[in-house]
Amino acid sequence: MSAVTPPPFRKVLIANRGEISIRVQSTLREMGIVACAIYSEPDRTARHTLFADEAYPVGPGPSSESYLSIERVLEAARTAKVDAIHPGYGFLSENAEFARACVDAGFTFIGPTPESMRSMGNKLSAREIMEEAGVPVVPGLTEPVADPDRAIEVAAGIGYPVLLKAASGGGGKGMRVVQSAKEMPSALDRTMGEARSAFGDPSIFVEKFIERPRHLEVQVMGDTHGNVVHLFERECSVQRRHQKVIEESPSPSIDKDTRQRLCAAAVDAARAVDYHGAGTVEFIADENDDFYFLEMNTRLQVEHPVTEEVVGVDLVRAQVEVAAGRELPWRQENLHQRGHAMEFRIYAEDPFNNFAPSLGTVLRLRTPQGAGIRNDLGIREGYTVPLHYDPMLSKLIVFGEDREACLARSRRALDEYRLLGFVHNVALHRWVVQHEEFRRGRYSTRLLDGFDPEELKAFLQDDEYDVMAAALALVEAGVGEASHATGSAPPELSRWGHVGRALMNHRNRT
Amino acid sequence: MELRKKYIVRTEDRETVATLVRDGSGQVWVETSDGQQIDDAIVLDGGRTVSVRLDGRMYLVDLTARTDTALRALVNGKGGLVHLYDELGAAAADVDAGGATARELRADMPGLVVELKCAVGDTVERGQPLLVLEAMKMQNELASPGDGVVEEILVSAGQSVESNVLLVRLAESDD
Numbered sequence: 001m002s003a004v005t006p007p008p009f010r011k012v013l014i015a016n017r018g019e020i021s022i023r024v025q026s027t028l029r030e031m032g033i034v035a036c037a038i039y040s041e042p043d044r045t046a047r048h049t050l051f052a053d054e055a056y057p058v059g060p061g062p063s064s065e066s067y068l069s070i071e072r073v074l075e076a077a078r079t080a081k082v083d084a085i086h087p088g089y090g091f092l093s094e095n096a097e098f099a100r101a102c103v104d105a106g107f108t109f110i111g112p113t114p115e116s117m118r119s120m121g122n123k124l125s126a127r128e129i130m131e132e133a134g135v136p137v138v139p140g141l142t143e144p145v146a147d148p149d150r151a152i153e154v155a156a157g158i159g160y161p162v163l164l165k166a167a168s169g170g171g172g173k174g175m176r177v178v179q180s181a182k183e184m185p186s187a188l189d190r191t192m193g194e195a196r197s198a199f200g201d202p203s204i205f206v207e208k209f210i211e212r213p214r215h216l217e218v219q220v221m222g223d224t225h226g227n228v229v230h231l232f233e234r235e236c237s238v239q240r241r242h243q244k245v246i247e248e249s250p251s252p253s254i255d256k257d258t259r260q261r262l263c264a265a266a267v268d269a270a271r272a273v274d275y276h277g278a279g280t281v282e283f284i285a286d287e288n289d290d291f292y293f294l295e296m297n298t299r300l301q302v303e304h305p306v307t308e309e310v311v312g313v314d315l316v317r318a319q320v321e322v323a324a325g326r327e328l329p330w331r332q333e334n335l336h337q338r339g340h341a342m343e344f345r346i347y348a349e350d351p352f353n354n355f356a357p358s359l360g361t362v363l364r365l366r367t368p369q370g371a372g373i374r375n376d377l378g379i380r381e382g383y384t385v386p387l388h389y390d391p392m393l394s395k396l397i398v399f400g401e402d403r404e405a406c407l408a409r410s411r412r413a414l415d416e417y418r419l420l421g422f423v424h425n426v427a428l429h430r431w432v433v434q435h436e437e438f439r440r441g442r443y444s445t446r447l448l449d450g451f452d453p454e455e456l457k458a459f460l461q462d463d464e465y466d467v468m469a470a471a472l473a474l475v476e477a478g479v480g481e482a483s484h485a486t487g488s489a490p491p492e493l494s495r496w497g498h499v500g501r502a503l504m505n506h507r508n509r510t
Numbered sequence: 511m512e513l514r515k516k517y518i519v520r521t522e523d524r525e526t527v528a529t530l531v532r533d534g535s536g537q538v539w540v541e542t543s544d545g546q547q548i549d550d551a552i553v554l555d556g557g558r559t560v561s562v563r564l565d566g567r568m569y570l571v572d573l574t575a576r577t578d579t580a581l582r583a584l585v586n587g588k589g590g591l592v593h594l595y596d597e598l599g600a601a602a603a604d605v606d607a608g609g610a611t612a613r614e615l616r617a618d619m620p621g622l623v624v625e626l627k628c629a630v631g632d633t634v635e636r637g638q639p640l641l642v643l644e645a646m647k648m649q650n651e652l653a654s655p656g657d658g659v660v661e662e663i664l665v666s667a668g669q670s671v672e673s674n675v676l677l678v679r680l681a682e683s684d685d
Contacts, residue, residue, distance in 0.1 A: 359620065360673045363574045364558065418587060420574045422620075422673065462589035464569060465519060466542035469528035471560035471571035472583060472594050473517035473540055474551050477530050 007032040008324030009083040009108070013056075014038070014048075015073045015098075016088030019378030019394055020300070021048035024086050027316040029053070036080045038073060040066035042386040047379055056080055061388045067091045070098050074105050084108035084323060086316075090390065093299040094121060110323040112298045116273045120296040124167050124205060130293045133272035135265045138284070138292040140207025146192065152184050154206050161209040164188060166195035174198055175242060177209050212444035213284040215239065216251055216291060218266030219307045221318060222276040223328045230263040231311045232337050234303055238432060239445045240355060245425070246432060247303035248342040249310045252403055252441030258289050269296060278304070278319050302345065305376060305397040309341035340406040341399045344414065348391040350423040352453045357391050360384070360422030368413035372399040372406075385422065393424070403441065407433060427459045516597035519583075521590070579637075579653050582619070591619075591650065615640055615655055615678040617671045624649060626667055632660045633683055640678050643671070652677065659683045 011034040014021045025035035025048070037052035042061045049055045056076035059066035066072060068091055077085055085107050087093035096114040103109055111117070120126050124144060127137050139158055144167050145151045155162045155178065164187060166174030174195045178187045188204075196202040219231040235251035236244045254262065266281035273296070280301045282294040304315050318329055349355040361384040367375045374397040379385070385393065398413055400406030414430045431451070437443045462468065513532045518525060529541040540548050542564075549563035560571040574582045579593045625642040628634060639651040640660075658680035665677050 364572055415587065418572060418584075420572055420582065420584070460588055460590055462585050464585040464588070465521075465524065465526035466528070466544075466546075467548075467562050467564055467569045468571060468583050468585050468589060468592070469517060469519040469526040470540040470542060470548050470564075471551065471562050471569075471585075472519055472573070472581075472592075473515075473528040473530045474538075475553055475557045475560060475573060476517060476594065476596075477515065477538070 008320060008326060009033050011036060011054075011080065011082040012084045012086055012110070012320070013073075013077045013080055013082040013107075014052075014086045014088060015067070015077075016086075016091055016093070017043055017046065017048055017067060017378075017389065018392075019048075019376045020088040020090075020302075022051060022378065023305075023376050024088060024316050025052055027314055027320070028086075030314075031317060031320060033320070036076075036082055038067070038076050040388070042388065046383065046386075047377065050380075054080060061386060063091065063388060070095075070101050073098075074101060074107075077102075077105070077107055082107065084110055084320075086110040086319070087299065089299050089302055094297070096121060108323050110277070110319050112273075112275055112277045112279065116275050117298045119273050120279075120298050122167060123165065123295060124203070126295060127293070129272050130269055133268050135269050135272075135293045136291065138207045138210070138294070140205060144203030144205055145188075146203070151188055151206055152181050155184060156181065158206070158208045161211070163207050163209040164191040164204050165207065166191065166199055166201070167203040167205060168195070168199040168201040174204070210284055210286045210292075212287055212446055213237075214251075214253055214444055215244070215282065215294075216254070216262060216285050217280050217282040217301075218263050219301075219304065219315070220266050220270040220275065220279050220281060221315070221322070221328060222270055222274075222279075223322045224276050224325055225327050227328045227331075228267050228270045228275065229328060229330060229332045229335060230267050231307050231313065231315075231335055233259060233262055234301075234306055236303060237443055237445050238438070238447055240448050242445075244303065244345065245347075245448070246342060246344055246429065247306050248340065248403075248406075249306040250337050250340065253443075254285070254289060258285075258291070262291055265291075265293070269293065277322055278315050302392070302395070303343050305374060305395065306341040306343045309374065309397060309399040310337050310339060311335055312338060339399055339401045340403040341397060342406055342410050344396040344398075344410070344429045345392050345425075346394040346396060346417075346419065347425045348385050348393055348422060349425050351425050351428040351451075351456055352423065355425075357387070358423040359387055362419065363421035364418055365420075366416070366418040367394075368396070368416040372409050373397075373413055374399070393419075396429075407439060427456045430459045431456055518595045518597065520593045520595065580650050593650075613656065613658065613680045614676055615652055615680075617643060617652075617673055617675045617677055620670070620672050621650070623665045623667055623669045623671060623677070626663065626665075627651075628654075628660050628663070628678065630660050630663055634658060634660060634680070641665075643677075654678075654680065656680060657683065 012028050013036045014024045021037055028035040035053045037048050037055040038058045039049040039055055040061050043049055056079055058072040058076050085102050092098040096117040099109045099117055100114040130137050161177055161179045164176045176187050176191045178184055191204055192202045195204055215236045216233050218233050222228040233251050234247050234249045236247045238246035269281045278300050280297045283291040284294050285291040308315055348358050350358045362379050362381050365381045376395040379393045398406055398410045400409045411433050417426050432438050515530045517528050527543045532538045551560055551562045553560050558573055562569045569585050572584045583589050583592050621643040624644045628640045634654045636654055636656045638654045640654050641652050643650050643652055661681035662679040665671055
């Protein structure tokens with residue numbers, strides 16, 4: 001892109017919150033586009049609101065009345081007089097109705113067409129399309145099932161264990177593993193009940209359950225001129241309850257040949273739905289490195305930064321260009337993987353207490369810095385984490401010239417990470433990066449099954465009680481004495497603030 | 511004249527003492543439990559962070575205190591909940607200016623109120639345990655921030671509370 005290319009839009013609204021809103025704001029600003037945030041009432045002082053060029057309220061705290069309200073988001077877009085809307089991930093990003101409403105209201109939707117979203121949004125129709133396109137899919141039913149007897153028959157044909165999955169599900173919700181025919185009727189009952197309440201659609205399907213799967217996915221991008229490229233794979237096998245925790249690229253568990261076939265399959269998948277914009281084709285791989293189509297996410301992924309670091313691109317920038325009708329900024333032969341990147345999701349969750357959400361105020365935030373370190377922050381010091389939203393607060397992305405260097409740097413960065421005020425999962429990341437299986441690079445989504453909170457304590461165990469006691473004594477005495485002696489003088493200005501042998505030596509000499 | 515004051519840091523399973531020494535000219539230094547002097551220390555960020563040098567090694571101590579004696583202290587990122595007392599066993603810590611004032615006892619972290627150790631109308635002293643809060647899998651006695659009379663108890667046993675929630679309010683005693 002030459003410097004004289006005018007920005008494709010004057011103003012863009014980001015229909016999201018937290019770190020992804022800030023991530024998109026950065027690129028928009030670099031492109032000379034005014035970045036407009038939206039915020040719910042409790043988010044008026046959130047980082048994404050404070051740092052935006054413009055910000056517009058969309059309603060009270062609960063998502064359904066603010067970030068998920070198509071009407072209110074469009075109202076903000078009209079007030080802001082934007083040209084286009086970037087949905088981020090989550091919230092309305094995969095809602096075809098929202099994409100349609102944006103277009104109908106005269107805004108460009110930065111994402112795929114509502115038609116592509118619809119065909120990929122339903123897992124059953126996605127499966128059929130993929131099978132037709134020659135993309136391998138997991139053995140199982142291609143039709144929803146409701147009758148327990150029929151489900152048992154199908155499961156017996158595939159062989160247990162099987163996975164029951166909500167047809168309209170996503171993000172690990174509405175999934176259940178069934179080990180034997182005996183468990184089937186009640187499992188079917190519960191899964192369909194959950195599917196109905198979570199997605200308003202009780203239909204599910206039955207497929208082969210892979211015991212020790214790896215989660216691999218391929219970043220793809222298409223434009224409206226018929227170009228589709230892939231930006232290689234990400235390995236996302238560190239998961240907890242089907243939610244990704246750590247992602248890396250390249251995948252350390254596949255060879256060159258598998259990589260080529262995987263990426264080609266992803267491009268076929270994207271072409272099959274005439275895809276444009278950024279998308280991700282997700283696969284699971286079994287122990288023989290056979291891989292099967294899982295689903296396609298028709299949006300930017302949380303873990304897109306690892307691809308950006310390794311391929312050396314700005315995916316958001318490309319999204320904006322493509323949405324404006326321009327050609328993709330790259331051709332396939334110019335895209336290469338260089339080095340290694342990992343992403344660590346920082347969640348406000350308590351790893352010592354079954355990952356229960358933890359709430360609180362950010363009292364201290366000191367993120368690691370230096371070469372190869374990227375912090376996509378969604379929080380700031382003094383910010384109170386609202387209870388209405390996803391517990392993912394920030395992401396730490398680490399780049400190294402190879403996996404070994406990336407691991408060493410990740411370890412360093414996680415050791416330096418200071419987030420105080422509530423319990424979070426940084427200690428869990430520290431546990432993972434020293435885990436033998438993870439270090440070897442061949443691990444399945446069951447890696448965290450072996451996690452024992454007791455082991456985490458080693459990462460928080462302090463042996464320096466002398467130092468701690470000295471510091472506490474000092475603060476206690478310093479603050480107390482200073483305020484006593486000088487009234488309300490800030491303690492750091494008091495002469496008690498700096499003590500020690502150096503001063504004593506000086507005194508002894510005089 | 512030299513003044514020495516001991517501070518006791520107590521965790522679930524251990525206790526460490528630091529001695530603050532102040533001579534007649536107002537110079538201050540700190541001795542560890544084995545009598546070693548720290549090289550020097552600098553208090554930063556209004557008392558929320560302390561840089562300690564010991565045998566040339568650098569330590570950054572972060573404090574996020576919320577109640578009278580209980581605080582979270584981390585040395586180079588490691589540590590957790592500790593209690594700080596002076597040598598008389600009285601509540602000594604008053605570390606976080608944003609935390610409890612002398613009339614209010616607040617939760618230092620989210621937790622479960624296990625037991626109330628006071629009732630409305632009780633005359634209490636600074637440092638006296640007022641309730642037990644279970645947090646981080648530890649039972650923490652939360653001590654009275656000052657002398658006074660219990661005016662109001664805003665929680666009951668078995669109740670979960672969030673961080674910084676007001677638990678007990680004191681009034682000045684009438685004597």
